[in-house]
């Protein structure tokens with residue numbers, strides 16, 4: 001049975017880099033919003049993981065950005081937008097294992113080069129746009145399933 | 148198998164309330180790369196790692212893991228323990244290596260699987 005989402009819910013979170021102890025707060029909050037409106041656990045897990053990776057990338061590479069979500073009767077959409085340095089070669093960045101994360105980030109267990117692949121894997125539709133010197137936008141759509 | 152029984156056999160030291168040890172363990176996953184754990188760990192798994200930073204709790208919550216076991220006698224940051232308590236994620240310590248811990252856990256769960 002499909003979750004009965006009778007209207008559209010929208011919201012956003014500001015992500016600020018630097019303080020990694022706060023990483024995951026936006027994803028955690030989004031997770032509880034999704035559970036509250038009755039989205040199934042499997043879908044919530046996919047959204048939470050994809051959003052957490054997007055949140056981390058903003059914190060690591062862009063220092064600041066915004067995460068917007070839309071929950072509609074058919075799908076959940078998360079858009080992560082930042083005004084960071086942008087990505088020069090998106091195809092390369094999408095490759096599993098490619099990472100430019102600095103050592104201090106790697107020491108904390110990030111920088112495996114699996115963030116963008118994880119976002120793609122957990123989304124039904126994944127789009128990324130980036131302009132060097134302007135910023136990066138990642139758009140992820142997860143369809144609500146008939147279970 | 149219950150986390151409590153596994154913790155006893157492996158002499159794991161819990162840093163979080165005993166109530167959390169009642170949960171069922173489905174298997175295990177070893178890794179120090181958070182994105183890898185998010186991609187490949189299974190629901191209900193015990194996660195064996197040397198990472199101690201607070202972000203491990205968020206990973207455990209999102210993946211619905213049964214526990215995080217920190218190896219090599221490493222001590223997690225204070226805010227990691229606080230977060231684990233508030234998010235209800237069991238956090239346990241061992242002086243043993245990831246290799247030894249995973250080996251023993253695999254043995255226990257396998258033996259249990261054969262019995263059931």
Ligand SMILES: Nc1ncnc2c1ncn2[C@@H]1O[C@H](COP(=O)(O)OP(=O)(O)O)[C@@H](O)[C@H]1O
Nearest residue numbers: 057061093099100101111112113114115116136
């Ligand atoms: N928002 C972003 N702004 C600038 N660069 C980014 C952004 N997101 C990803 N990148 C680049 O793409 C690479 C791969 O990202 P990802 O797959 O998340 O792996 P990781 O974060 O572990 O390096 C990063 O190392 C970085 O060079």
Ligand SMILES: [Mg+2]
Nearest residue numbers: 056057115116
């Ligand atoms: Mg990343």
